[in-house]
Amino acid sequence: MRKILTFFRLIATGLVLARHDALVPPEFRGLLPFGTRLIGWLARFGLPLKEKNRGKRLARALEKLGPSYVKLGQFLATRNDILSEEVVSGLASLKDKMQPFSQQQAEAILLENYGENWQQIFPSFGPSVAAASVAQVHQAKTADGKTVAVKLLRPGIETRINRDVQTLQMGARLVQNWFVASRRLEPVRFVETVTRSLLLELDLRMEAAAASELAEVSTDIQQVVIPNMHWPLVRERVLVMDWLEATPLTDMDKLRRSKIDMNQLAELIPTSFLSFALDHGVFHADLHEGNMFAFADGRLGLVDFGIVGRIGPAQRRYLAEILYGFLRQDYRRVAEVHFEAGYVPDTHLVDDFAQALRAVGEPVFGKTAKDVSMGQLLLHLFAVTSRFDMHLRPELVLLQKTMVQVEGVARTLNPDHDLWAASAPIIERYIKRELGPEGIINDMTDDFLDLRDAVRALPAAINDLTALAKTTKAHGFSLDDDSLKRLSNWQAKANRIRDFGLLAGGSGLLLTAIKFVFFNG
Numbered sequence: 001m002r003k004i005l006t007f008f009r010l011i012a013t014g015l016v017l018a019r020h021d022a023l024v025p026p027e028f029r030g031l032l033p034f035g036t037r038l039i040g041w042l043a044r045f046g047l048p049l050k051e052k053n054r055g056k057r058l059a060r061a062l063e064k065l066g067p068s069y070v071k072l073g074q075f076l077a078t079r080n081d082i083l084s085e086e087v088v089s090g091l092a093s094l095k096d097k098m099q100p101f102s103q104q105q106a107e108a109i110l111l112e113n114y115g116e117n118w119q120q121i122f123p124s125f126g127p128s129v130a131a132a133s134v135a136q137v138h139q140a141k142t143a144d145g146k147t148v149a150v151k152l153l154r155p156g157i158e159t160r161i162n163r164d165v166q167t168l169q170m171g172a173r174l175v176q177n178w179f180v181a182s183r184r185l186e187p188v189r190f191v192e193t194v195t196r197s198l199l200l201e202l203d204l205r206m207e208a209a210a211a212s213e214l215a216e217v218s219t220d221i222q223q224v225v226i227p228n229m230h231w232p233l234v235r236e237r238v239l240v241m242d243w244l245e246a247t248p249l250t251d252m253d254k255l256r257r258s259k260i261d262m263n264q265l266a267e268l269i270p271t272s273f274l275s276f277a278l279d280h281g282v283f284h285a286d287l288h289e290g291n292m293f294a295f296a297d298g299r300l301g302l303v304d305f306g307i308v309g310r311i312g313p314a315q316r317r318y319l320a321e322i323l324y325g326f327l328r329q330d331y332r333r334v335a336e337v338h339f340e341a342g343y344v345p346d347t348h349l350v351d352d353f354a355q356a357l358r359a360v361g362e363p364v365f366g367k368t369a370k371d372v373s374m375g376q377l378l379l380h381l382f383a384v385t386s387r388f389d390m391h392l393r394p395e396l397v398l399l400q401k402t403m404v405q406v407e408g409v410a411r412t413l414n415p416d417h418d419l420w421a422a423s424a425p426i427i428e429r430y431i432k433r434e435l436g437p438e439g440i441i442n443d444m445t446d447d448f449l450d451l452r453d454a455v456r457a458l459p460a461a462i463n464d465l466t467a468l469a470k471t472t473k474a475h476g477f478s479l480d481d482d483s484l485k486r487l488s489n490w491q492a493k494a495n496r497i498r499d500f501g502l503l504a505g506g507s508g509l510l511l512t513a514i515k516f517v518f519f520n521g
């Protein structure tokens with residue numbers, strides 16, 4: 001029964017998308033069966049379509065569909081390795097702003113979490129200062145007179161998100177099983193990532209933990225301030241942290257009027273980001289202006305730790321080596337890094353790859369330093385690597401996307417900001433530390449431990465390896481763990497039969513769903 005309901009919702013979702021003309025690009029519409037085209041046409045009937053950009057149309061549809069779909073859109077916006085520039089840039093217009101829920105509801109949450117005497121815990125509790133689809137933030141004072149930010153989850157949000165998650169999962173399965181062309185996008189895995197992130201957001205203790213972790217690892221990044229979490233008061237639905245007495249970067253006028261050195265701030269944002277990623281392997285992955293503050297003494301404050309990115313030692317090293325290679329315009333070396341790591345299969349030639357890398361690097365470095373974007377360079381690099389059969393780990397794409405965000409903010413602060421000059425010392429420091437003599441000794445110890453573990457696990461691994469070796473030769477080593485998944489893909493075939501039954505049964509509901517969308521949506 002639940003499946004039927006979910007299927008029904010899926011159809012409703014599809015119709016909202018069709019209504020915004022965001023489902024199928026017009027150029028492919030001719031390929032659809034007549035019935036489907038008719039439904040699309042009916043869904044759009046009578047609607048003037050002003051928006052030309054397909055990504056923007058999709059963004060509006062997703063906003064209408066609610067928080068889970070907004071999140072899906074935010075993740076889709078990071079997939080510029082697969083989606084067109086138009087869609088990706090249109091998706092950047094996604095807005096996660098909502099009417100705040102009432103002060104009464106907010107106080108009810110406090111009552112539920114801290115009991116009758118919550119007013120002793122928060123002698124003053126102000127109105128909402130910012131409201132999004134999942135949570136909203138209030139300013140409050142604690143008993144000891146401290147000003148704090150209190151972030152509250154929206155009432156009833158879990159039910160809604162859990163429902164959406166089921167719909168998304170079913171949609172992804174159907175798409176993956178029925179449209180072979182979609183497999184490159186790996187819809188099921190993609191929705192898994194989105195789902196994981198959505199469910200994490202439903203527990204503010206996880207956000208508090210991310211904040212604490214970032215604060216803990218970044219003691220060497222002294223210019224960055226992460227608000228202190230008030231752990232004894234943190235609950236699943238309530239996050240309490242120090243209020244940052246600083247100017248939000250969204251308030252450019254106030255910033256300009258202040259004495260804060262804008263150039264220094266512009267430098268601090270991307271360099272601290274790079275240092276988080278390279279030196280510590282963990283970074284704040286939602287660095288738009290709304291989540292950043294400038295202190296009077298020039299330090300940078302960060303909030304909103306819902307999404308953190310992690311990159312393991314191997315990817316950090318890869319990242320540092322390619323950035324270093326590009327800095328020195330040593331394309332051959334950058335190419336070799338890809339082959340050595342096994343990222344590009346040896347069915348390709350190093351020199352061909354180096355040539356493609358030169359095509360990425362030269363136009364960029366021909367420009368004056370301030371026009372050189374590291375985020376764009378990585379974006380082009382990833383486009384090229386996919387042509388050479390390299391599978392990218394999603395974390396690297398997340399990093400690239402955040403880099404573009406970060407550079408955008410830095411450029412607003414100082415249009416002449418020279419990102420490469422500012423970043424070079426951080427990249428060089430990493431290379432010297434990890435790949436210099438000291439790094440090599442650490443590596444040897446790591447290798448030895450790896451070897452010992454590998455020998456222990458050998459018998460079980462041998463079977464998998466034989467199969468893997470074949471795929472690796474043919475398709476290259478994928479950075480993600482889907483090589484193993486591919487081995488068990490035959491299971492998907494069995495699921496297909498079940499899905500067909502579902503599809504047949506559910507399609508009877510289609511007409512009812514159309515009615516639902518037209519009269520409720």
Ligand SMILES: Nc1ncnc2c1ncn2[C@@H]1O[C@H](COP(=O)(O)OP(=O)(O)O)[C@@H](O)[C@H]1O
Binds near residue numbers: 132133
């Ligand atoms: N510690 C804080 N100090 C001051 N303002 C804060 C703090 N935390 C959040 N805010 C304000 O509330 C807004 C929303 O908080 P945020 O954590 O970014 O929520 P969301 O996940 O909804 O974007 C921020 O953009 C910021 O203006």
Ligand SMILES: [Mg+2]
Binds near residue numbers: 291303
């Ligand atoms: Mg935010």
